[in-house]
Amino acid sequence: MIMRGYFFGLLFIASWLMTTPAHAQTVGIKNFRQYLGSLETATGISSFKRPEISAFFGQNMSRMPKHGLASELDGPALMTLAALSGLFCKAQVEEWAKGAGSAKAPVEFQADRAGGRVSQTSQAQRASLMSFYSRMFLDRDPTRLEERNLSELAQKFGDSSNAKLAISFCVAYAASLEFIAL
């Protein structure tokens, strides 16, 4: 099941790269340094202050795009970019849960810290999370299609805490081709 999703994903990416008008010029993507820097800029999390991020980046940088050529965006590279973005997303949520910069947080995370669970993330909270991450990574509002797709994905997660949902939405945008592209 996972492998099927994986191959479908790669198929979509390939077709997107082939059909986007920009391809006529050259599709550039971020190299490993640009992607790290972009995540830092977008999330406000400094990798050097988070040992788990520095360690992951140090150990996996050679799996990420070396120069930022479209041809370097293969399966392992995509997975590594997604994993790195996940660490940033998690770190940001943890910061909010601790209260740091929580004024900027799109939803309440304190409940998670106390071990409590926000029963079912409300529709409004989902919308707020989507909008927040869409602006954070892509500097625009989510499209209707994104709202629909992310809602569907959220439903698959079922009863989920705000933190889990936030990290998921965050990764969806951070590992999107729109954010990876240059």
Next chain:
Amino acid sequence: MFIRGIFFFALTSLITLPTWANESAIPNTPAKKLFLRLTGTPLSSRDSRHAKMMALIDKGDDFEAAKIAMDDDNFYRITVRHWASLMSNREGTPYVALDDFQSLVIGVVRDGLDARLLLTGDFTYKQSPLLGNGGTFDFLLFDQRGASYKKDLFRIPQPPLATDLEPAGLLTTQAWAKAHYSGGTNRRAVQYAFQEFLCAPIDKWKTPNLDDRFVRRDVDRAPGDNPRTYQIQCRSCHAPMDAMAGAFSRLNFDQMGNQGRFLALPTVHPKYNQNTQVYPEGNATFDDAWTNPLAENHIQDEFFGWEGPTQGEGVKAFGQMLANSGAFKSCLVKKVFTSLCKREPVSRDGNAIQSVAQTFSENGYDLKRVFGGVALLPACVGGIE
């Protein structure tokens, strides 16, 4: 466990994300595109620099807008560092720690210095003492402490090599020495200097039938008992390379494990006169004099565009010859183009490359002119409009 979860979500979301990208109206303003290309990071439309850049672009002052992007720490930390790292080692890999080669390039770009100083300068850059008590070339703590590439690098004189041997910018950095003066015969230094700073790999300038009077004694004139092999193959590279390698004859890097020591000797290093029995009639090296037979024989004059002396003594004079050539400025522009535009320039980019190279030399060889100029080219990922 967490990483596995992220993988799963990413796999699922990646299926739908490409579709989103096509459907969304992406408000990619020229300012955002320019900023992204120069720093590798996004610029929010809520950032005050966005409005400033847009105002400048609207006025037609594109380069001033580019300067705002080039004032961002990420321009140095990401873009210039990545560009420099590829030249700093033999393998051409960017997966290397910050070193004195990269910091010198970053410093020269940041300070708007004449790029020819990259091969002739008598200075280097070291990290701020506030970051730790490491030696001059210790940058290990630089990234770990989140240092600023814009603020935490300081220009200092290059430590003297020897009383009568002047530093030559990148050619006398520890990183370059480690890559090219370690072991071997130092011929590699000529090969890589041409490759990295003139964009001329050895295949481009190897020349049959050049006068081989400078070919050293360690080169067999009849490998496999066949003199034709030497005449047809070996001589083409050795004649020009050995004639110029004298420039590095007093330099060596003693490799000791992962560490090492860059040394300048008062006389020629013994590796220049080793294996003399191979061909005792070959050239013996007595000093650091060198000559450029390619210039003497007008080999690819148009490509190299030599200006100034093409023979001399020592590494600094050699650096001056490279830095004053037309190929040097074109090469830097080509390398920036490849880095920013994510492709090698092709023949139809020739005029654009030439135009940026011209602006570069007319503006005191300020590399910001190259980065800004290239980022604004319509041929570079569709320009910024």
